[in-house]
Each structure stands twice: as C-alpha cells, then as structure tokens.
Amino acid sequence: MEAPPFFVLDNTKEYWRKKNHFLFHSLCCLLFSAMVAAASSLDGTLIAEEDYQGLQAFKHALIDPRGFLRSWNDTGLGACSGAWLGIKCVKGKVIAIQLPWRGLGGHISEKIGQLTSLRKLSLHNNLIGGRIPSAVGFLLDLRGLVLFNNRFSGEVPPTVGKCLKLHSIDLSNNSLSGDIPASISNSSKLYRLNLSYNNFSGEIPAGIAKSLALTFLSVRHNALSGPIPDATAYNLQYLNLDENYFSGSIPAIPASLGQLRLLREITLNNNQLNGSIPEEIGSLLMLETLDISQNTIGGNFPASLCNLSSLIRLNLAGNFLKGRLPDSFDKLGNLSILSLKMNHLNGHLPSTIANLSNLTQLDLSNNNFIGHIPASLSQLSKLKFLNVSDNNLSGRVPALLSERFNYSSFIGNIQLCGYSSSTPCPLNPSLPPSSSPESHRRRLNTRDIILIVAGIAIAFLLLLCCVLFCFLIRKRANFGKQSKSMEGAEKAGPPAAAELDTGGDSGGKLVHFDGPFVFTADDLLCATAEIMGKSTYGTVYKATLEDGNLVAVKRLREKIAKSQKEFEAEVNVLGKIRHSNLLALRAYYLGPKGEKLLVFDFMPNGSLAAFLHARGPDTPINWPTRMSIAMGTARGLNHLHNNINIIHGNLTSSNVLLDDDHDVKIADYGLARLMTAAANSNVIATAGALGYRAPELSKLKKASTKTDVYSLGVIMLELLTGKSPGYAMNGVDLPQWVASIVNEEWTNEVFDLELMRDASGNAGDELLNTLKLALHCVDPSPTARPEVREVLRQLEEIKPDLAMAGMTGDEGGGEAGGAG
Template identity: 60%
Template sequence: MEREGSRHDRARLPLFFLLLLAAGAGAHSRGAEWDGVVVTQADYQALRAIKHDLVDSLGVLRSWNDSGFGACSGGWAGIKCVKGQVIAVQLPWKGLGGRISEKIGQLQALRKLSLHDNHLTGAVPFSLGFLPYLRGVYLFNNRLSGTIPPSIGNCPLLQALDLSNNLLSGTIPPSLANSTKLLRLNLSFNTISGSIPSVVSRSASIAILALDHNNISGPIPASITKLGTLQILSLSHNQIGGTIPSDIGELSQLEELDLSFNAINGSLPSSLFNMSSLAVLDLEGNRLDGGIPENLSVLRNLSELNLKNNHLKGPIPSSIGNISSIDRLDLSENNFTGQIPASLVNLPNLTSFNVSYNNLSGAVPTDLSRRFNSSSFVGNLQLCGFSTSTPCPTNSPPPQAPPPSAGPSSRRRRHLSTKDIVLIAAGILLAILLLLCLVLLCCLIKKRAASKKKNGKPEKAGGGGISEKATASREVESSDIGGKLVHFDGPFVFTADDLLCATAEIMGKSAYGTAYKATLEDGNQVAVKRLREKMTKGQKEFEAEAGALGRIRHPNLLALRAYYLGPKGEKLLVFDYMAMGSLASFLHARGPETTVDWPTRMSIAVGVSRGLHHLHTQENIVHGNLTSTNILLDQRTVPHIADYGLSRLMTSSASTTVVATAGAIGYAAPELAKTKKPTAKTDVYSLGVVFLELLTGKSPSEGPNGEDLPQWVASIVKEEWTNEVFDLELMRETPTIGDELLNTLKLALHCVDPSPAARPDVEQVLRQLEEIKPEVAAGAKDDEPTEESPDE
C-alpha cells in the first residue's frame, strides 16, 4: 500500500514536470543536452552515494529524494546544475557528520565543493583529482584526517584550496605545482610536517598562501620570492629555520607577512623594508639578530610592525618616525640600545607601543610616556621618565674632581664641617621621630583589636567572612607579622580588618577563584575575588602585576581598588560592586515581565566594545575569556568588563586552564582548540558571541541540536530566515529598528568568522556600531560614570 501511495503521489504532480522527468531519462540515454531541471543518472547516483556516507542530524538532506526530481531546479539543498550536471555542492554550516564519499569523483562537471564548518571526518577524497573543471574546494573547519591527496594536482583549473583547521598530517604534495591557476592555498591549523616544496611557488597567480600553525620545518624556499602576485604569506607557528630570503623585497604586492613563532635566524634583509604595499610585518618569537636598517621611509602603508622576542640589537632607527601609517609597534624583548627616538612622537596613528625589556637608556619622550603606560617601557634599567617611580635626574653641575693627593695634609681637610654635623644630627632626630610614630601606630592597632575582643564583636552571617583562612588571619594582622593591604583609588577607604570582618556572600566561582559580595561594617559594598593560591605567581611578581592592573581606569572596565596578601598566602582582589549583576543574568535570568529594549542592548554593545578597545590599544592586554558572565552592569546598565588581566597574576599552566575552560562554554574562537593562546582576534570572536546574545536573547549553549550560537545563527541566515534569529522582544518594537538589527547581525557574524584574519579589530567594530546607531553610541558615552562615582 505504501508503494501504491507513493506512485499516486507522483501522479498528482503537474503533467509538465512528469513529462520533463521522462524526457530527462531518454535524453541521458541518448547523451543529448539537458534543460537543467532533471539531473543526469550518473550525477544522481553519485549524489545518493554522497548522502549515504554523510550523517545528517539536522535533516538538511531530507530534500534529496529518491526520484532525483528537483535536484537541478532548486529542490535539493545545496545543489546547483547546468544542463542537468551538478556544478556545485554547497552545504556549509549544516551540522553534517560522516565522510565525504569517493563517489564525488563521478560529478564530472563539478566546479565548487563547499562543505566547510561541519563535523566531517575521514580523508579528503582522492577522487577530487578526477574532476577536470574543479575550481574551488572549501573544507575548512572540519575534522578531516589523513594526508592531502597528491591527485589534487591533477585539477588544472583549481583556484582555491582551503583545508584549514582540520586534523591533516603528512606533507604538502609537490603535485600542487601543476595547479598553475591557484589563487588561494590555505592549509593552516593542521599537523602538516616536512618542508615547503619549492614547486609550490610555481603558481604564478597565487595571492594567499597560509600554512601557519603546523609542524612545517626547513627553510623558506628562495623561489617563494618569485610569486609576484602574492598578497598574504602566513607561515607562523611552525618550526621553520634558516634565514629570510635576501630578495624577499621582490614581492611587490605583499600586504601581510607573518613569520612569527618559528626558529628563523640571521639578520633582517634590507629588501624587507622596500615593499611599499606591506601593511603587516610580524616576526615575533624568532632568533633574528643584527639591527634594523636605518632608512625605512619606503614603507608608506605599514600599520603593524612586530619584532618582539628576538635577538635584535643596535639603536632604534629614527626613520621609523617617518612611517605615519603605523599604529602598532612592538620592539620588546630584544637587545636594543640607545635612546628612544624623539621622532616616534610624530606617529599620529600609533595606538599600541612596546619597547619593554631591552637595554634602552635615557629619557622617554614626554608624548610617549603620556600616551602609553609603564608596561610599554619596563625592563630597561637605564630608561627613565615613563612613570612617577622612574624620574629622570635633574640637571646638576658635574661633581668636583677629588684632591690629587691623599697625604697627611689632605686628611686634615676631611674633618667634618659645622654644616655636616647639623645635617647628621637632623637625620638622627628624624629617624627617632619615625620610630616613635611606628610604635604609636602599633599600639593603636593592638588597642583597637583588644577593644573589639572585649566588646564581644560577633561573627557576621552569610558564611562568616571571606573564607576560613581570611577569618583566621585577623588575629595575625594585629601583630607585627600581619597581612598587607594595598589601596589604589576608590570611592571609600577601608582597613584590612574592615575587609576581613565584612559580611560575605558567594556570588560565583570561576577558573581564577571565588567571587564574594562583601558588605563592610559601614554598609558600603565591594566585590572580592579570592584567587586560588596554587595558581598564582610568587609574591614579588604578583605585587608588580597587581600594581599595574590597579592603575587601569576606564568607564567600561571594572576597577581594581585594592588587593590583600594574607600571612598564610591568601590573595584577595577588591573591586567595585556592580548592583545589576552580570549581563548573562540580565538577559537570560529575568522574569517574563521584564523587557530589555534595543537602545539598552545597543548601549551595552557599545560600552563593552569601548572597554575591550581600551584593553587592546592602551593596555596591551588580551582578555582571553570574555563572556556575558564577566560583563557586569551598574544600576544604570553601564557595562564593566571584569576578569581582564588576571592571567598575568597566574602561572602559565593556570592560564592554559582558563583558556580550556573558556572553550567549553561557547565563547572560544575555533583556533583556540589548537593554539591555546588567546589573541586580540579571539577576543573579537567572543565579542561577536556577546553581540549574538544581545540580538537573539539566547545564551551560547542554547543552539538547537547541539549547535553553538554562531553556527545556529549562520545556518538560519543562510536559509534566508533571518527574522527568526532576533529576540521576539526586539521584533515587537517599532519597525524602524529593522535595518539596525540586520546591520548589527552582519557585524556580529563578521566577528565570529572562523578565519581569524577575516575578523575586524575592535576599533573597526566600534566604528561600525557608532555608524549603525550614532545617537545611542553618543548617549552611551555621555552616560558613562566617572571614576569618582563608579556606582550609586
């Protein structure tokens, strides 16, 4: 009966389509041209085999029916045809698992294969090399393993091959040299080994060559400099050695050169600085020595120069000041000597600058010390003027030469003068006064502690204090070996005793430690984070880093107001208390009667972007774990980013643990799974997820069928059901916000692009937000609280 029903269902189709179906079968048998509505029998069989090997958990391939009807007329998802032959299979972001069938080689007219951002396993099909018209292969962001099939070099029209972010191993097949029309080759984020084949450089048209984050070794082939059309060369995070080819300057169209984190040695070729189109030059983490060539004025488009962590020496060329386009300059952790050139103050776009840990000397140019904090200059023992603790010596007359003789007559001239005696006596008197003050202070502290004990001061409710160790330390603090409380600025002052006697309520736990809401005896409230003791650095390093964090101030960053070091190793950080809690609870834990309108959400997005922009450009800090949980709101819903810079207080192994934890909650960029190293671009990815939360009202773990939020949103947008993405609350508002929602959604999807290079930086994000809704952006800026009154 079921078969009869199926036959009747087909009979009820319009006669026109039934005739086309019949005509199609006859045409295939005769080898005639098709009209593009019915797929050929060979391609139909290939597609059925492809479907059989895929795991379709979302039902995307439900439209691939048994009859083949509709395959070439838009009825089959992801299939495009010409004259009945499949020319494109495009199914990205569909949650597909399983393997790619070798039967794909039967689609003889196939031009494009796009299955990126799925969960595919197995090997890259060898049969791809049997497709003479294949132009684009996009299989990135899957779990493909095995080696790159050498047969891929048999595709003479291949223009793009992107297999990045998979589990591929083996070497780069030399046969790729046969793909002379190749424009883009991206094999990054795999475990590919061996050397870079010199034959790869035979592709005269290649514009993008990305082999970063692999295990590639050997030198950079000299023949790579013959790629005259190359625009991006990314070889970072490999094991490449040798020197930079001396004639690399022949790459006249190169815009981005990233050789960071390799074992490259030798000096910087002078031709490297002759490329007028170069915008990004990143050589961090190598073994380069020698100096920087003096004449750098040819680099008129350079925006980022990163030479960090090498063995470079000599002076910093003053000609760097001629590169007006530069906005990021990092020369830290080298052996540079001499003074910082005054010409650097003439760089109008400079937003990130670091010369720390060199052998520089002299005074820091005043304009640079004003624009950048002390972390940009530390580690240069003879450098001065970059902070109040490193003043430059005032001009004074040179010291008088000592007497030429040391005989008896000169000894007689060494008797103390009356002035010397008066000064010595005054110094002794001052020391005695200071000692008396210290004794008096100790007596007052002991008297206060005894008074509290005598009055029977009770323990507070809600846990009895910050912790058992902190409570026990109150007795010790009263003695001469008590804990240490260091205050920064803030709306009110408290003692260590006030802090440790405060009523404490646990607000939450994270990889860094436990957070408390502490109510002081006078009723004021602060937030206290008790760090995990075994995860923090030693006391000396901890105090230095905490001191730097305590000086950071921005209206959208949670201010560190004080820290406490207990006698038994306890470490407490004290912050402003935010009355509205986290953005996560504000969005996802509110009652149905509470609504959050679009201007509020937009002002939060702008505020978070401003805070992150300040961290990246002014403090040189990558957050590494930006989530809606650590974005806190004050009573005016102004956002304050928390937990920034805490990795600097932790050991390196503890920081790695935090990154791993972040990856489990939906905010981590895909590359973090392999690199374990947060960057500004991974922060942008997390920011994009926060934007999607504001737009959809969903948390990152709420995507249907196990999808993460970016993947779910992208799949809905791909199917052109964009309105289903937005929170219903927003859709009920005035229709005029429609364009603003769409533009913000586009920006969010741009931020969560799987490719780090494709994501904008925070400055671009902020600029676009301000263009989308300038009045809200301006209002968010006007409503920001001042540092004197962080939260009413």
C-alpha cells in the first residue's frame, strides 16, 4: 500500500521544521481568536477600521504632555475593550470620547468626521486650541458637544446644524468669535446652549430663542448686540444675556415674556437696555432670579414684580427707576437678595420689607428715599448686609440695626442719627429741629444762629476740660500702683497669665495671657469701639486703645456663661492655646456687675465670609489663595481635635478670620466650654440656619468631630463655588445643590467662574479632587465622613507646594497639650 503524500518525505530535520511551523501557526490562530472573543465580549465586535483610523488621527493632532493617551498604542484590539482611556464603543463603533481635565493641547483633527456613530465629545477643561472642525457635521448621531474651558478660536462651523440629534452644546470659556450660526437651532432636541465668555458678535439668531426644547441659554460676556430676540420658547428656564451690548427696550419682548411660564432665571445686566420693565414679567411665577442691573432702564418700579412669590434674587441696581416702592413687598416671601441701589426711587421705605424673613442682603443706597427707617427691619434675623446710605432718610436708626451694622450702612443721610458716636440724636427725638413747633412759628436769623453755635462751642470746651482733668487725676493715682505691679512682674519673669490690679473706678478683674502688648482695664474700657458683628455668643467690637493698638473684644451676652469659678477655670485653659491657625485669646475681663469681655488679636482682613461674598467684581480670589485658606482651616481644626481635644461646634466662614497675609485664624473655638447648655443649643440652631449644621445635629443636639468635618466641607464648597451656604439654590442647601449638579455631569457649573478661567495645568485636577474631598466631608452619614486628619492629608497631597509652606508657621502648642 502506498503511503500518503505527507509521509513521502524522509524523517529528516526539514520534516520536523515544517511540522513545528504548522503547529506554531495553529496556536497563534487560536490565541488570536481568543483575543477577538475577549474583545468582542465587551462591545460585540472589534473596532471598525474607519473608527480606528479616526482615533489615531485624533490622537496625533493632540499634544499629550502627561501621557494619558499612551494606552492608544495597539492595533485597535483594546479600543473597544475598555483599555483605551476615554473611549466607549457599541458593536465596534465609537460612541463617546470623554477626556476632560487631562491637560491636552493641540487641536481636533478633521478626521474626527470618520467616527460616524459618535454621540458625545467631551474635552472640557483642557488646553486644546485651533478651530472647531467643520467635520462635526458628519457626526449625525452627536448628542453632546462639550468643549468648554479650552482655547478654541475662530468661528463655529455652520455644519454643526447638520447634527439634528444634539441635546447639549457647551463652548463657554474659549476665544470663539464671529456670528453665532443660525443653524444651531436646527436640532429640535437642543435643550442646553452655553456660549458664554467668548468673543461672539452680531445678534442672537431668532431661531435659537424660538426653540421649543431649549431650557438653558447663556451667552454672557460676549460682544453681542442688537435687540433681544423675541423668545417664544415655552420651556426656557434659564436666560443669561449679561455683559454684552444689547440695546433697545425690554418691552421688545412683552408678549413672549408672559409665555415663558417655566422660566427660573433672567440675567440681562451690564447691557445697554432702556425703556421700562414690562408688567408681563409679573406672570413668571416660577422665576427665582431677575437681574437687570447696570442698564438704562427707567419708569416706575413695577408693582407686578411683587407677584413673583418664588423670587430669591432681585437685582435692579444701576438704572433710572423712579417712584415709590409698593407696599405689597411682603408677597416676596422667598426673597434672599434685594438690590435697588443707584436708581431714582423715592418715598418712604415700606414697612412690609420686614416681612421678608429670608432676606440676607438689602441694598437701597443712592436713591431718594425719605422718612424713618422702619424699626421692624430689626426683625430680619437672617440679614447679613444692609446699606441705606446716600438717601434723604431722617430720624434715629433703630438701636438693633445700629448694633448689627456699622456706620457705612447709614452714611450720606444728613438727618439720620444714632448710628455712630459722631452722629448723636437730639435729647427729644420726637421733636427734631426741622419739625418742632417753634421752627414753624419763626425762622432763626443770623444772629440767633451765631449765638447758638457759640454757646455749643463753649459748652463743648468746658466738657472737654472736665474730661481731661479727670483723666489726668486718674492716671496720676494709678501710676504708682501700676508701676509697682509691672516692676514685680519683671522680677518674677514672664508668667503664663499675669493678673493686673485694675484699681480705680473699674472694680473689675483683667487677666492677661502672652501677647504683643499689655494694657490696663481702664485702657480697655475707655477704648474707642466700633461694632463688627453679633452672634449667639455676643457682640464683637473693634477696639482702638489709647496708644493706637487694635484688639478685637467679644462682649458675651448676659446670663449665657457659666458661674464665675467655672468660667475662670475654662477660660484660663483657652488662653494657653497657641497655633498659627487659631485666633489667640490674649486677655479676659470680669466686670463688677458680671460683664465678661474676651480680648483677641484683631484681624485686619475680616472674616472669610466677607472676603468671599462682600468683595467687588474687580477683586478676584485665585485658586492658590482659596486652597491655602482651606488648608489653614483644616490645620487649625486638626490641632483642636487631635492636640487639645476640643470640638469647635460652630465652624462657619464668619469665624474663619484672615490676617494681613490672608492666613487663617479660626475664632470662637472652645467658647462652648464657657457657656450654659441652653446657650450652646441656640448656637447649634443658628448654625443650621446658616447652612453649616450637619444633618444629625437636628436630633442629637451634640457636636462631634464629624459635625466639625461637615462644617469644614461646607466651607470648602463655599471656596470652590463662591456661593454662600445660606443662599439655597432651588430650595436645597449648598451640599445638595453641588451633589445634584455633579451627578448630572455638569461639574463646571459648580465652580466659581473666576476659578474656571484659571483652570489650566494642574489646577483642573486640583479643583476636581478638592471637590470630591469636600463632598466626602458633607456626606449625610457621619460614619462615612473622614476625620480632619485625613482631610488635611489629602489637601496636602492635592497641593503639595502649599503644604510645605504651611507646615513651618505653627506656634508651639505644648502648653495646651492637656487642655482637654
């Protein structure tokens, strides 16, 4: 029998070489099939050839300094298996490219048009420049074009109008120019359009404003001009056109305004609008923000605005509004911010403003208001900012208002009195000189006026001589006693707490801790004082001593402190605490009638709350400064928790103070140890009203390290967003609002715009990582929150250059080590 052809060859090396080659080839085929199967198991098939080529061209057009695209280096097998960073596929076709915050530069290749199944292109917060490729018109399945915070320039290609399935376009914070292409409105599904912070010119295409699906439209800070288009989009909820060159009158759209029933925000400030505010705005019952400030709008204040019961923020400042304010202000029950400054409004201030219990900011300055300031305004417990300066108001400022707000809130009203030591009220305030019966019978002649002025001057000089004489007598009587006391202190060496005999008329007790200077009780009690603020604990004064030194004095409320023996034991412990991020207690005074004063270093830059929220638009706060403040606050809190075993219990941005270099000094720590239980309960309630209270405190009523971490997280969110926690967004607090925005993948809407403009290089990653940490701190579950030690560690990892700078300034805290 003849052998098969295969065995005709002899049993030689050639035979085995061919056989081994055959076996190796078969094994390779099997391995390749296995790889294909593995890749196919994730998306159904291998990546299509045209998509592979499109991705390679896309990669080569970008600059990738951090090497994020190194994973895009195989023959395409990993593209749809999850191995290629930022790529998602379905059945071998690329449906999403998501590469935000990667520091990418370069430009986008025109070959992106080969990715014909692409649904989302998200490249925000990078350094990509050049033009937006016209090839986007080939991406017929595109739903989201997210390119904000880059360096794109030139015009937006009209071909974008071919993408009829577009839901969202965000090209904000670039350098785009030219006209806004009218073709953008071709998509009947477009619900979000953000073109802010570019250089667009011309008019807004009429078709965009008429899009029935559009809910969000923002073109702020461009060079757009012409009239505001007729808006008939029934679903529009957010309209921001501020900082452009729009002209014409607002009544150009009266009919359409009344139809926008779901509109929640109208922002038209800093344009060239004139005319008057249409009454139809009063029918927008869902409206929460109306800002038409810095235009040339005239006419009377429309009474229909008082129908907007959902309104939270109303800003009509810098216009030419005239007439009286309506008495129906009390209908605006949700109003938090009201600014009508720099108009021509007149008449009396309506007392119904006092019914706006949620009001936090009220600015009526630079108008022509007359009459008294309603005493009922003192009932606005949430009011943090008040300005009625430069009007024609008269009479006495209500006492509670003059205590809560300084003189700058009331200056420029010639007939207003009682708001500072230099504006005393007459002895009979009910009969001021301008309205007394005598003044109506006979006008004073020149001789009468001269005699009156001379008499007042002589009386003032006599009074001044008496004061100076008494002062000299007191100084001479106390000099010998104080000299002996100071001499004895010098011989004994510097004690931890030096008690000075105040003697004289004060009859009290002053105890000093270490500090930059020493003063007597008389120096303290005779200091020039200016109210800086009030809290549940008491009133804080800026005190200028006779020698010109400044201190902050907290006068505790009556009947809220512990007994004198317990008080002294606790306050002597607090006086020994020293740390570079904690406000040092320098002295305390116990008065003969139970008064209790605490003396601290004076912080020239005030509180973080004022630093963030009371500054002008021309004073930005950069990211390193904000991060330094977050680290300093964490360091101070960490020292309290882990070195001296103290829970703060009332950490807010109002008691995070800033020195000359904007370094943090936490205030009000340990004050709970000086107070009664009832007083501490009130503090917890107040913290809740301001938005810093952890949710579990509503039931437990006892602060812990985790409730302090929650407050720290809120402060971090405050620094990131620039928003005050007391200002609820859409009825939810700041942590809830931030979480909802992040969950919807619109993280850029969270950050303060000042930060977004500077989010280059590593700053983008730092912002994102800090946001994640802050959300971890405000987790509703206390057990899920980190301890402050871990928060500090992560902050230092996020910004290591600031970490080293901050670790060299701590004062020794050894004395306070057992303060717990």
